[in-house]
Amino acid sequence: MKWALSWDDELMQGMERADRELLDAQALVGHLVAEGSMFAFLAAHRLDLFGDSEFEDLFPSGKGRPSIPASVMASILVLQTLHDLSDRETAEAARCDLRWKVATGMALDHKGFDPSSLVHWRKRLAKSERPQRINEAVRRVVEETGVVRGRGKRAVDSTILADAVATQDTITQLVSAIRRVGRIVPDAAEAIAVVCTGHDYSRPGKPVIDWDEPGAKDALVSALVNDANALLEAFAEVDQDKLEESVAAALAMLALVAGQDVEPAEGSDGTDGRWRIARKVAPDRVISQVDPEARHTRKSPEARRDGYRAHVAAEPETGIITDEALTKAAGTENSDAAVAEQFLAADTAEGGDMKGSTTTGGGAAGGDGGESNAGGAREWYGDSAYGTGDLRGAIGDAGHDAVIKPKPLGSPVEGGFTVDDFTVDEQAATVGCPIGHTRPISAGRRVSFGALCRGCPLRERCTKSKTGRKIVLHERDRELRAARAEWAADPERREKYRKYRPNVERVVSQIASRGGRRLKLRYRGTEKNNAWLTRRTAGLNLRNLIGRGLTRTAGVWVLQAQTA
Numbered sequence: 001m002k003w004a005l006s007w008d009d010e011l012m013q014g015m016e017r018a019d020r021e022l023l024d025a026q027a028l029v030g031h032l033v034a035e036g037s038m039f040a041f042l043a044a045h046r047l048d049l050f051g052d053s054e055f056e057d058l059f060p061s062g063k064g065r066p067s068i069p070a071s072v073m074a075s076i077l078v079l080q081t082l083h084d085l086s087d088r089e090t091a092e093a094a095r096c097d098l099r100w101k102v103a104t105g106m107a108l109d110h111k112g113f114d115p116s117s118l119v120h121w122r123k124r125l126a127k128s129e130r131p132q133r134i135n136e137a138v139r140r141v142v143e144e145t146g147v148v149r150g151r152g153k154r155a156v157d158s159t160i161l162a163d164a165v166a167t168q169d170t171i172t173q174l175v176s177a178i179r180r181v182g183r184i185v186p187d188a189a190e191a192i193a194v195v196c197t198g199h200d201y202s203r204p205g206k207p208v209i210d211w212d213e214p215g216a217k218d219a220l221v222s223a224l225v226n227d228a229n230a231l232l233e234a235f236a237e238v239d240q241d242k243l244e245e246s247v248a249a250a251l252a253m254l255a256l257v258a259g260q261d262v263e264p265a266e267g268s269d270g271t272d273g274r275w276r277i278a279r280k281v282a283p284d285r286v287i288s289q290v291d292p293e294a295r296h297t298r299k300s301p302e303a304r305r306d307g308y309r310a311h312v313a314a315e316p317e318t319g320i321i322t323d324e325a326l327t328k329a330a331g332t333e334n335s336d337a338a339v340a341e342q343f344l345a346a347d348t349a350e351g352g353d354m355k356g357s358t359t360t361g362g363g364a365a366g367g368d369g370g371e372s373n374a375g376g377a378r379e380w381y382g383d384s385a386y387g388t389g390d391l392r393g394a395i396g397d398a399g400h401d402a403v404i405k406p407k408p409l410g411s412p413v414e415g416g417f418t419v420d421d422f423t424v425d426e427q428a429a430t431v432g433c434p435i436g437h438t439r440p441i442s443a444g445r446r447v448s449f450g451a452l453c454r455g456c457p458l459r460e461r462c463t464k465s466k467t468g469r470k471i472v473l474h475e476r477d478r479e480l481r482a483a484r485a486e487w488a489a490d491p492e493r494r495e496k497y498r499k500y501r502p503n504v505e506r507v508v509s510q511i512a513s514r515g516g517r518r519l520k521l522r523y524r525g526t527e528k529n530n531a532w533l534t535r536r537t538a539g540l541n542l543r544n545l546i547g548r549g550l551t552r553t554a555g556v557w558v559l560q561a562q563t564a
Contacts, residue, residue, distance in 0.1 A: 016047060016052075016069045016071055016072065016105060023107040023108040023109050024105075024107055024108075025098060025101035025102045025105075025106055025107060025108050025110075026043050026102045026105060028108060029098050029101075029102065029108070030043060030102050032098065033098075033099050033102050033103075036546060036547070037099075037546075038078075038079065038082065038103070038539075038542070038543055038546060039079075039099040039100070039102055039103040040102075040103075041542075041546050041550070042075045042078075042079075042103040042104070043102045043103050043105070045552055046071045046072070046074070046075045046103070046104070046105070047071045048552050049071075049074075049075075049137055049138075049141065049542075050070055050071040050074035050075065050134070050137055051070075051071070052069070052070050052071065054070065054133055054137065055070035055074070055133070056070075057128060057129070057130075058070075058124045058125070058128055068113060068117060068121070072104045072105065073117075073121050074134050074137070075103055075104055076090065076094060076100075076104060076118070077118070077121065077122075077134060077535055078134065078535060078538060078539045078542065079093075079100065079103065079539075080118070081532060081535040081536045081539055082514075082536070082539040082540070082543070083514070084514050084519055086115075086522065087115035087116075087118045087119065088115045090115070090118060091112055091113055091114065091115040091117075091118070092112075094106070094112045094113065095110070095111060095112030122528075122531065125531070126527065126528070126531060131531060132531070132534045134534070134535055134538050135534040135535065135537065135538040137538070138538040138539075138541050138542050139538075139541075141542070141545060141550070141557045142320055142541060142545065144556060144557040144558075145545065145550065145557050145558060145559050147318055147320060147545065147548065147559060148315045148318060148320050148322065151315050151317060151318070152377060152378050152379055153315060153316050153317065153378070153379045153381065153500055154313050154314070154315065154316075154322060154343075154347070154378055154379070154380050154381065155313070155314055155315075155316040155380075155381040155382065155500060155501055155503060155504035155507075156311070156312070156313045156314075156336070156340045156343060156380065156381070156382045156386060156504065157311075157312060157336075157382070157383070157504045157505060157507075157508050158309050158310060158311045158312070158336050158339070158385075158508070159309070159310050159508045159511065159512045160297055160305045160307055160308070160309055160310075160329055161307050161308050161309075161310050161326075161512060161519065161520070161521050161529075162305070162306065162307040162518070162519075162520045162521060163288070163291055163294035163306060163307040163308060163520075163521055163524075164291065164520065164521045164522055164523060164524055165288045165290040165291045165294065165524065166288065166290075167287045167288055167294075167306050168287065168288045168289060168290075170221065170257075170261040170262065170277050171206060171207070171217075171220065171221065171224065172206060173257045173261070173286070173288075173289055174221075174224040174225065174227075174228060174257055174258065175199060175201065175205075175206065175207070175224065176289040177228065177250075177253055177254040177257045177258075177289055178192065178196065178201050178224075178227060178228060178231060178254065179201050179204070180250050180253070180254075180289060181231060181250045181251060181254050182201060184246055184247055184250040185235065185247050185250055185251060186247070188231070188235070191231060191234045191235070192227075192231060194234075195227070195230040195231060195233075195234055196227035196230060196231055197223075197227065198220070198222075198223025198224050198226060198227045199220075199223065199224060199227065201227075207220055207224075217277075218265060218274075218275070218276045218277075221262060221275050221276055221277055222265070222273055222274050222275045222276075225258055225262050225275045226273050226275075228254055228255075228257070228258035229258060231254065232251065232254060232255055232258070235251060253286070253289070253292060256286060257286065257289075260282040260285055260286065261277055261278055261282065261285070262275045262276065262277060262278055263275070263276060263277075263278040263279070264276075281296065283330065283331075284330055284331055285330075287306055290524065291524040291525065293308075293328055293524075293525050293526050294306060294307055294308065294328075294329070295307075295308075295328050295329040295330040295331075296329070296330060297309065297329035297330050305329070306329070307329055307521065308326055308327065308328060308329050308521065308526065308529055309326070309327050309328070309329045309334060310324070310325075310326050310508075310511060310512065310533055311324065311325045311326070311327065311336065311339040311340070311343075312324050312504065312507060312508060312511060312537070313340070313343045313347075314503070314504050314507045316381060316500040316501070316503035316504055317500070317503070318544070319503065319506065319507055319544055320541055320544060321507060321537045321540060321541055322343075322347070323343045323346060323347070324533055324534060324537045325339050325342065325343075325530065325533075326526060326529050326530040326532075326533040327339060327526065328526060335385075336382070336385040336386055337385065337386050337387075337388040337390065337391040338390075338391075340380070340382060340386050340391055341390065341391050341394050344380065344391075344394055344395060344398060344400070345394075347378065348398045376399075377399055377400055377401065378395075378398075378400040378401070379400070379401045379403050379496075379500075380395050380400055380401070380402050380403065380404065381403045381404065381496075381497060381500050381501040381504070382402075382404045382405075382501065383404070383405055383501065384404070384405045384406060384407045384408065386404050387404045387405060387406050387407040387480075387483070388407075388476075389474045389475060389476025389477070389479055389480045390476065391404075392404065392476060392479050392480065392483055393476045393479055396479065402483065403493060403496055403497050403500075403501070404483070404497075405487070405497060405501075406480070406483050406484045406487050409484070412462070412463045412464055412465065412469070413460065413461055413462065413463065413464060415461075416460075416461040416462055416463075417433075417434050417458070417461055417462045419471055419473075420481060420484060421433075421434050422434070422447075422471060424441075424473065424477060424478075424481070426477075426478065429441045431447045431471060431473070433449055433452070433458075433462070433469065434458055434462070435456055435457070435458050437449060437452040437456075439452070441473060444472075445472060445473040445474070445475065445477075446470065446471070446472050446473075447470065447471040447472075447473065448467075448468065448469075448470045448471075449468045449469045449470070450467060450468040451468065452468065453468035453469055454468070507540075510540050511533070511536060511537065511540065545559065548560075
């Protein structure tokens with residue numbers, strides 16, 4: 001196989017040649033590659049999996065030097081993501097590792113490619129109309145094998161993936177944001193020299209102060225915030241609609257950083273220029289100027305982590321990943337339940353076992369022992385993070401069943417009355433307390449018992465508030481109550497949850513780690529990291545199928561267990 005590599009934009013699509021070279025790796029050392037491995041599979045089927053016609057739109061001009069063949073590059077991108085290699089490590093593996101040469105059809109003496117070729121291909125894919133086509137190719141294989149067809153269970157979960165940059169503190173971010181405005185915004189460097197006096201912004205790094213001196217840190221914060229505000233004021237009269245996107249983004253980021261982490265100093269309203277680092281963390285705090293989309297989050301009250309959140313839906317009996325999404329780690333719209341609702345909507349809209357597939361009844365191709373799902377109904381499994389009223393309602397509205405562990409109920413008093421101890425009459429719009437008092441439900445779904453709590457013999461078990469017990473009812477309160485009651489009364493449901501829900505944790509572990517080592521994202525921003533996630537899930541699904549005996553017979557993808 002011979003193909004030229006170039007960073008030049010004028011590339012034509014490269015094609016694999018049918019004839020082999022004298023030192024063809026597969027012919028000479030292919031027998032050394034383990035049967036049933038990803039390398040052996042790609043050696044035999046990369047052209048079937050990643051056909052040239054699926055990538056020809058990436059090279060519309062038809063001029064210039066031939067690119068790396070699509071079947072080769074798609075295989076390399078899958079292997080790179082599965083093995084968690086950098087671009088330089090990937091290029092070295094393709095040049096030196098016999099398994100990679102066999103998998104990609106290279107000759108033993110092939111010198112490989114420059115690492116920048118990987119960047120070039122990812123950019124072309126990202127700018128195309130079908131940026132996830134590698135994942136789509138594997139999904140078509142899943143659909144054709146029927147491995148999840150007729151299986152009516154979906155389990156959802158998420159994990160935090162560490163971002164590729166270092167978290168920056170408030171002072172570093174303020175200095176970095178001002179310096180960035182100076183680099184990007186026209187005439188800003190001159191403005192900084194005139195209005196910014198708190199620090200020499202021509203020098204990178206933190207200001208040099210005596211960090212042990214009381215008040216020195218607050219004085220520095222005040223100076224930096226005042227400089228940021230003065231710089232923003234200098235460009236306040238500029239028409240924001242006429243600014244280039246990068247210029248507007250730099251000014252917006254400076255305004256955000258100058259406000260998210262600081263508050264007026266004690267005894268000040270900020271007008272006197274005295275500021276300090278805020279005593280609480282902003283809910284959607286930007287944690288790095290290098291990657292503005294990375295966020296703080298917590299998987300538990302004790303464990304704070306930085307990065308992005310990877311969400312996944314999987315068929316729990318086979319481990320096949322049916323949907324995935326990478327989002328910011330914070331924000332209501334990025335919560336487990338909100339993204340699971342998107343998975344549900346996509347599944348319902350497409351009416352299929354995988355994206356773009358069509359749900360049919362079970363049968364010989366329906367997998368090994370899966371339950372029939374001819375009617376299209378699903379059972380959705382999730383832990384208590386998914387037990388919101390909105391998600392339960394959406395699952396019920398779609399005609400599916402939520403096998404989701406209810407969220408534990410809290411009480412203002414330890415061991416005291418929870419909201420389930422109060423009776424709700426939606427028709428009469430009233431709520432009754434454990435002793436029998438009744439109060440109306442307000443338009444905002446709030447209920448206050450107020451004076452009725454005075455002298456109540458059950459007060460110590462109900463509330464510590466001087467103004468009495470207050471309750472806020474969810475719009476889906478009826479569904480939430482029913483779910484908690486059903487969970488408590490139905491041991492079969494709890495047993496199903498214990499049997500199937502933990503399986504998705506194994507899938508999440510495969511996504512987030514390799515060889516016992518927790519992965520760290522290699523890219524910046526949600527879009528690039530989401531592209532990485534889809535390639536990783538594609539690789540994991542493909543590896544899963546290979547383990548089940550994936551092969552191609554008479555032009556059709558089948559699992560050997562189905563043809564036995």
